[in-house]
Amino acid sequence: MPDAARRSERSRNAILQAAMDLLQEKGYADLTVEGIAARAGVGKQTIYRWWGGRGPVVLDALVEKHSGSGGPPALPDTGDLEADLRPVIRAIVAELADDRLSATTRALTIETLSSEDFAGRMRDRLLRPQLDTVKNRLRSARAAGQVRAGVDLDQAVELLIGPMYHRWMMRTGPLTEEYADGILELAMAALRPGAADRPGAPPTASSDLM
Amino acid sequence: MPDAARRSERSRNAILQAAMDLLQEKGYADLTVEGIAARAGVGKQTIYRWWGGRGPVVLDALVEKHSGSGGPPALPDTGDLEADLRPVIRAIVAELADDRLSATTRALTIETLSSEDFAGRMRDRLLRPQLDTVKNRLRSARAAGQVRAGVDLDQAVELLIGPMYHRWMMRTGPLTEEYADGILELAMAALRPGAADRPGAPPTASSDLM
Amino acid sequence: MPDAARRSERSRNAILQAAMDLLQEKGYADLTVEGIAARAGVGKQTIYRWWGGRGPVVLDALVEKHSGSGGPPALPDTGDLEADLRPVIRAIVAELADDRLSATTRALTIETLSSEDFAGRMRDRLLRPQLDTVKNRLRSARAAGQVRAGVDLDQAVELLIGPMYHRWMMRTGPLTEEYADGILELAMAALRPGAADRPGAPPTASSDLM
Amino acid sequence: MPDAARRSERSRNAILQAAMDLLQEKGYADLTVEGIAARAGVGKQTIYRWWGGRGPVVLDALVEKHSGSGGPPALPDTGDLEADLRPVIRAIVAELADDRLSATTRALTIETLSSEDFAGRMRDRLLRPQLDTVKNRLRSARAAGQVRAGVDLDQAVELLIGPMYHRWMMRTGPLTEEYADGILELAMAALRPGAADRPGAPPTASSDLM
DNA sequence: AGGTAAGCGAGACGGTACGTCGCGTCTTAGA
DNA sequence: TCTAAGACGCGACGTACCGTCTCGCTTACCT
Structure with missing residues (x-):
């Protein structure tokens, strides 16, 4: 439904980075969507719109990190x-x-x-x-x-x-x-x-x- | 701190059984302390007093089950x-x-x-x-x-x-x-x-x- | 701290009404925030956010009632x-x-x-x-x-x-x-x-x- | 039901004193039966047996104090x-x-x-x-x-x-x-x-x- | 170029569960 | 038998997040 073309790259990066940071700092059990949004300076809706929860965000963040070397x-x-x-x-x-x-x-x-x-x-x-x-x-x-x-x-x-x-x-x-x-x-x-x-x-x- | 000698065996069994039942029925993600307490007919405090959370309860329940044969x-x-x-x-x-x-x-x-x-x-x-x-x-x-x-x-x-x-x-x-x-x-x-x-x-x- | 401009008038009215109703039915001693929230079809947080407890809610409800005649x-x-x-x-x-x-x-x-x-x-x-x-x-x-x-x-x-x-x-x-x-x-x-x-x-x- | 003849005078005094003390220190809203019992070094049951709640205890404590002068x-x-x-x-x-x-x-x-x-x-x-x-x-x-x-x-x-x-x-x-x-x-x-x-x-x- | 529809930040909302506190009852051991 | 101690079932507390929703606002596209 959402129009991927208008998606904010800035927000995407901020979210993935915030997720990685919080994961390091507090562990997965204490990782919350609200926390990621706050840290990233982003509305919660932006996370739910493009990912749907913390799991996919972390997955994306990891893929991002590992694909730095292009696979x-x-x-x-x-x-x-x-x-x-x-x-x-x-x-x-x-x-x-x-x-x-x-x-x-x-x-x-x-x-x-x-x-x-x-x-x-x-x-x-x-x-x-x-x-x-x-x-x-x-x-x-x-x-x-x-x-x-x-x-x-x-x-x-x-x-x-x-x-x-x-x-x-x-x-x-x-x-x-x-x-x-x-x-x-x-x-x-x-x-x-x-x-x-x-x-x-x-x-x-x-x-x-x- | 609590006095283990006065612990209610009836409650302990009810809690472990309820935990096992709910685990089968709804899975771990949907298993809550509140749910266990309600199903067992027990106060939440009794769970927090002796276990401290759902994790240790499930562990105990499993140990109980497996040690049925005496190890x-x-x-x-x-x-x-x-x-x-x-x-x-x-x-x-x-x-x-x-x-x-x-x-x-x-x-x-x-x-x-x-x-x-x-x-x-x-x-x-x-x-x-x-x-x-x-x-x-x-x-x-x-x-x-x-x-x-x-x-x-x-x-x-x-x-x-x-x-x-x-x-x-x-x-x-x-x-x-x-x-x-x-x-x-x-x-x-x-x-x-x-x-x-x-x-x-x-x-x-x-x-x-x- | 919360933004009063975005406050839900519907919720506010439902809460005040529920509080008045429960007060009549059960008396102040048996009046609970949880009960008000349930009766009003509202989250407890909405009460705590805007009032802070049952006391202020009842006060507001009373003021509302008495100010019906415009003072x-x-x-x-x-x-x-x-x-x-x-x-x-x-x-x-x-x-x-x-x-x-x-x-x-x-x-x-x-x-x-x-x-x-x-x-x-x-x-x-x-x-x-x-x-x-x-x-x-x-x-x-x-x-x-x-x-x-x-x-x-x-x-x-x-x-x-x-x-x-x-x-x-x-x-x-x-x-x-x-x-x-x-x-x-x-x-x-x-x-x-x-x-x-x-x-x-x-x-x-x-x-x-x- | 309880036999007043065997009642402990020591406990009675300790309870009334504890109630007065806590009342001064924390106010009536924060006065609890559990608190009185703990302060008095007394079982909760002793309070419930002879009084029935914090209200009568406080009343008794007050009567005690005021009747010091024999009315x-x-x-x-x-x-x-x-x-x-x-x-x-x-x-x-x-x-x-x-x-x-x-x-x-x-x-x-x-x-x-x-x-x-x-x-x-x-x-x-x-x-x-x-x-x-x-x-x-x-x-x-x-x-x-x-x-x-x-x-x-x-x-x-x-x-x-x-x-x-x-x-x-x-x-x-x-x-x-x-x-x-x-x-x-x-x-x-x-x-x-x-x-x-x-x-x-x-x-x-x-x-x-x- | 202007209008409009999307994404966005923010955060209020109805909910669920949390972990805690105190209630009043009940049980146990000791005096 | 009364007592100190405290476990128990229960119910409410006030909080944290959930996932949805509604606001203005910016921003880019489309007449």
Whole structure:
């Protein structure tokens, strides 16, 4: 209904910035539409008109931030899968370990859990692009024979990512570089071609390729 | 401050039951202290006195429900780790796949993300006991040589559990039995002793031990 | 702080009406802000924003009702002070004698005793205009020589009004027409010029009579 | 129902004292049963058992205080009514003028207005004895011919007392010694025998003066 | 160029729930 | 059995935000 052409870019930016600021300062639970509007010097209606609530605003703010680089870049492909993934995994753990940096992720996760609708948008606009960079690297690795042929790449990505998010959310342990490396090592062992997955075939052959 | 000895058991039960009922009926987002009190036929103050908010009430209700069996039982140990784990993994996926069954988990996860304090209680009272059953089975498997000696068991547990929770939360894919089996298979491959983790040693040796 | 220009006249009227209705039905002790809001179909905040509590609302409602006639009219001046005052005094007694009619006065009096701030507003907006009509009549009577020159008119008004309110409040006796006439007669005797207050007249004469 | 013989005198005194203290400190509006019980170091039930609410407690406390002298003494009778009354009237005005001293009277008046039942007890136990001392003095004055024979003594008492209470409640003016004297002078003029009230005396004389 | 319709800031509005306070009742332990 | 203590069901308090709505105002488009 509203005419997007006449939308105020100034207000949009002020709102997204205010949302990010307040999220850092007070956390998602204390983030209110009224607070965002007041901080941004904006009428509440402007937020409801263009977003519909705090969830989509935060999502937009995050997308904005992450798309600063014009979408996540492809991972390097040096031929050594583990070496290429290590910095990514470490970076994720480092971000999750930092309360300030992960505040927005926390917010998005809450909203994702609260609204199926939001979950879909969040997944497609923010999460998928990031997961896909990993997935694509795994695909090339599989093509190169460094990953077992039968592996489902989506499962493989989650095997890498899932443990870290779980530990972060549930606070079941420290999020350290050692942890990142440990998970990476386990995941590589899971993906690496070996005797186990090729019954009857000589395991050493594929082991050599690794 | 309040005198726990004089606490009303009747009220406590009514509150926990009402909380569970409303959680099923309306979801966590629409669960209010006022609603719980009304349904339980109880004053709001009684809830605030003993719990302090809806989060701790739901946690208590869940703990109550799960501790009905006197704590989670140890997993069976048939000597075949994968076979012993499969039903557990499948059950977790099945529960997460069912919106009604996972409503409470969703609620607790939101609260966990919102409050560090709550997260701690949740982890210790609900999550840890469940994770420990898996961890203990893995420990015995490691002792039996079915899991590599160097594996950190906490990481191993998360390697199994994390991917499923991630897919469930982020709705990145279907939660099916095939998925459960796929993750289990990957995790087993990661844990299983093999050539990869013993550079220079003949991989077949340990393979034989499995 | 709120912008009075944007105030909803509809809500204001509904609130005042609801307050009057509930006052009649249940009395001041059972009158609640919540009840007024519900009856008026209005948010509580609207009451707190513009009034601050039930007291000011009732005051406003009363002022509204009494100012329907555009302020109290001047008393008639037939030249006979006692005759002019008698209907007023009788009317006051009659109103106080009727529980329904005096319910609001009772309410306002309680609030007046409870809050100095409220007392001031009540005095200026409701009471003073009414007392002034009597005072003005007394002033013209004094100018006409029917009231002693030295009489303080405020005291004179209270001499008339005070006894009735005292009996009403303390329930020390019946509030009848005879009582009204009795107080009026006494007050007239107090105000009427006589030997006592005219220095130059032989004081011993009246002293002897005592 | 409760057995008065086993009643704790210690608790009774502590409650009455606490009530008086809190009344002075915070006013009647902020006086609560819970507060009295806490201050007195007493269970709430003890208050509800023996009194039934804060109103009767305050009444009792006041009666206690005033009956310290074993009931109000008779006024002196020097033969000069006005001289005998003046200190009484001035004392009343002085007490009313002092916020601390009149706090209890304020409380009792509110309760009197709120509860007809309470009003009766208050009138009989506290007010009547005090009014009667004045009434008795007026009666002897009437017998001595210093007050007109036809005067209703209850009305006469209220003529003296009513104006002061009205000014005190409604805050319509200052409560000074001059005011006390003014009201007394007016009331004396109303009561004093004179030409006006003695039919058969030439009414024209005073009429002319009006 | 002027008129008009949109977006805008502001914030009042009807609501829902919050977390607190005090009520008057009831239960427990101790004297 | 009375008492101190205080938990309880209840109801109202005054506040915070919700999402909708109504104001003038600015601003850009469209005759």
